[in-house]
Amino acid sequence: MMKIIKVNEDVCVLCHLCEIACIVEHSESKDILKVFKREKPRPIARCAVEEDKPLSFSLMCRHCDDAPCVKACSNGSMHRDERGYVVVDEETCIGCWMCIMVCPYGVIRRDERRQKWNLSTKCNMCPDRDIPACVEVCPNEALVLGDVVECT
Amino acid sequence: MKWMKNLKTYIPGDFVVVRDDNKCIRCKACVEQCSFEANFYDDEEDRVWSWDGHCVGCQRCVYICPTDAIRVEPREEIYRHHENWKIYHIKGIEKRANFGGAPIVSMGTDKEYPIYWDHILLNASQVTNPAIDPLREPMELKTFIGRKPSVLEIKKSKYSKTKIPPQLELEIPIMFSAMSYGAVSKNVIEALGRASEAMATCFNSGEGGLYKEHYKFGNRLIVQVASGRFGVHKDYLNIASAIEIKIGQGAKPGIGGHLPGEKVSKEISETRMMPRGADAISPAPHHDIYSIEDLRQLIYALKEATRYRKPVIVKIAAVHNVAAIASGIARAGADAICIDGFKGGTGASPQVIRDCVGIPLELALASVDTRLREEGIRNEVSLIASGGTRCSTDVIKAIALGADAVYIGTAALVAIGCHLCQQCQRGNCAWGIATQDPFLSKRVNPDIAAEKLINLLKVWSLEIKEMMGAMGINSIESLRGNRLALRGVGLTDTDLNILGILPAGA
Amino acid sequence: MHIVILGNSTVAVAAVEAIRSIDNMENKITVVSNEPFFTYSHPLLPNYLVGEVEEDEEKFSYRRKGFYEQNKLNTILGDAAVFIDKNAKTVELKSGKEIAYDRLIVATGGIPIVPPMEGVNLENVFTFTNLTEVKKFKTALPNIKKCVVVGGGLIGTRLTEKLSIYGVETYLIELLERLVVLALDDYGAGLIRKELEKAGGHIITGDSVKSILGEKKVCGVKLASGKEISCDAVAIAIGVRPNMDIAKNAGLEVGRGGVITDEYMRTSDPNIFSGGDIVETYDLTSNQRRSIPILPIAYAQGEVAGLNILNREVKFKGGFPMNSMKIGGIEFISMGTVNPEKDAEIIERKYDNGDYKKFIIKNNCLSGAIFIGDIEKAGMFNWMIKERFNVKRIKDYFLKEDFGWKYFDRDTRNLRISRQLK
Ligand SMILES: Cc1cc2nc3c(=O)[nH]c(=O)nc-3n(C[C@H](O)[C@H](O)[C@H](O)COP(=O)(O)OP(=O)(O)OC[C@H]3O[C@@H](n4cnc5c(N)ncnc54)[C@H](O)[C@@H]3O)c2cc1C
């Protein structure tokens, strides 16, 4: 079964390291110091921490079964990869923000730094890793990989 | 800079936060994590700075910094040397003079008193008796806390005719000592409860009552009745496996407790059965106990309330005439006595009390055990040693000195993140342990904490079995009070005499 | 089973993907289109026109290369369907070919509305809904110096922007007093106008094109106000209507807003399904059945049609208009009914940085929203509209810059985030 990143707000310590790890993972060098000292522009974090103390939690794409973003994409860039996760084809994405318009979780970010076409940026479940970077870095297991228990 | 030194009250702090700016990526994790406001970010300069004076050396920022850019170092002030006037004394006077209050501190004393455990060595079998391999042979750490009958009459059917008084059955001789909800956070108690269940040992509610979510741990719980009688009611007593009357605590013998009103949250006020926001004051004595006879009354009142089904423990601080007091407690009907040494931890204690009242556990334990044996009543009570137990060797030595079981407090907290910064009294523990701040207490994830506690107890148990195996002993019961298993090094004759052990080589 | 799909766009692709996700390639699927192209992205047509993207670029296609082969589709591209015989279950093509079907999906989309006026048949009068037309426009473009765009809706404004930037002197004529009437309010429309003017466009509102002037080729337009504008091209972008003659002629039930289907996207003939710009859709925000010609709805309906052909009993319960657009430096998203009736509650705010948000609430349900600038959380509101979420307790936070799940009650938040609540 496909696993998603489960969010446990009760133990989030608001360190923002998930965002840092995400940036590093999606950078050129994948080296935390190089990314932050040299890489410009830096990747955009695909998870975002919401904060209203004492509440805090990180949220990223839920990889919906019935992903509205995939259906709304104007040219098929938002698609499901072999693993079943919803990912953006960066080559073809034109940044029309149709996905943003429909993502019920509000977890797609705009990357407006490319030469010609904007780019939809969202969690891609770290295709190069077994465990997504944010889950691995989270010091308190506020993010863990887990099965979806879906019901209504 | 956003801060200024207040020179009217300035006393240099104890640490400096050293940040390698080349490695600092401005993620600001250290800023958010420091609950003492020692780190801050200046957006104009785009730099993270530290206000060293606020640093308590808790290491939270060191731990969280993703690039390892931070080190916390001691701030070594070199005052002109004076054998009598140590920096400690100078700063101590300054604090009192500047703030006009007696400093409150926490954890066990950090002063340089002798640690007898480190002067006691264990025996091992060679030739004349065989050592045992704990991985191949059965080994038992099970122990029972409670009054043991002096004779045992057995029926023909092999069942005992003698009625056995209530016992607390422990798979391992290590329990978690009293840490109340109020001193530590809900999540910590949850973790202690889960670990106790997993390891079939017990934890202690402390004097703050039992939060409703923790009633589920009743089978593995000792509830405390202290001088404030907070949260004591029928269900509280009956849910537990044992009841502990707290007379004193090693870190602050003769002193009551004081939980400031601001920490008395809704949950705490419900649990303690007291008004929200009011100071929770535990008087120094129990005002209904001024003698051994009075104590007996309370012991029997509690037994009565729980239909004689649960052992009653009396916890006292290790003080000068501890042996005589223990004898009195045994005679008053207690099923077990907990002796809390002066190195025991606390959530808040006046500094002077923590640092120079009471006596070391090792000596107290040995003298109590000796005294009870001499009086022929050792079987009438179990002894629980507590206060400053740091490792499995401390545990095994305590048992050989005469304890039935050991309580650990600080060691358990260290397992779940405590770095002994000794700021519990401030309530903003950066590790989420000694705090009621809902934002900070999230830092203890009960799942992770319980697992760490279980690991600790498992490893200690294994180490104890290995040491027992080396001595050729396969049951912890045969080690209890077996002082021949111990030898002292670097101790005076008097110490050896009180400890009841031979010097190494003898 | 032989499934025939008339149309090669959003609905067709959605239906194919839905069918292929469950049928193990067991069914035969034939896709028929009058246009001879690989499935392409309609929203990119304005970019294509001015050369920002070319036909052979992957991003111009609606699906990646190999889509037809991977899904084992028979394609008949460049041959229009002209008649459906629902009793014989056959479709006749323009070429004279006849195809038999077991199930048919009619997804012929929309066709541009062209007002009956003098001069619409002149050379250099263009419509803007399909590649065939846009190609003609593109070929003519290098010789066009001055162009009149008729209609200030979403497509008209985008076209005006692109043409102006490209260097064509462009006049946008809108009958009503402001632009993008259906998707924006006065404030938003004002911003769009400013952006278009910044790009060099000339905006004329409250006026309309009466006739197109010229002999063979366009040389100008005459407005209702009497004004004349000389130009060498006219682009008509006043909207689309359902391309449903073929359905009507087949005897399928049709309404004002398009072909009528049930919630399973089945037409009045049980073997014929439909969806997309050709059908009438139930608007959840105005409670009316009407044409809502947008891509997300077309996809959703196509998917439902596909699944129901395989008897999956999936329903399409309704949709509502929504659009995401960028004009000049302004990004906006609008959804639902943004020009409400009087009894609706309106929450709006202009932010210091120029951003703007507006929410329309009726009976504690969100029925429309506009986001300008800060659009990233727009989808959450889309969800609230769709699920008719009771916004009573949350609406006070709508305007917060950091609006997010943190403002929901704990249970809703956690059930949602763990995907346990739809
Ligand atoms: C310029 C432009 C920009 C747009 N931008 C957006 C946008 O930003 N956001 C948005 O949500 N929507 C946008 N849309 C609308 C969106 O493209 C449509 O809602 C969607 O494509 C509808 O899909 P459909 O499959 O119903 O019909 P269409 O996409 O209209 O496809 C109809 C298909 O049927 C074929 N066809 C027509 N007649 C016949 C026939 N007789 N025989 C065989 N085949 C036939 C056509 O060739 C075509 O393949 C835009 C449309 C245009 C034209």
Ligand code: SF4
């Ligand atoms: S981006 Fe949003 S809509 Fe798409 S799969 Fe992720 S959560 Fe769902």
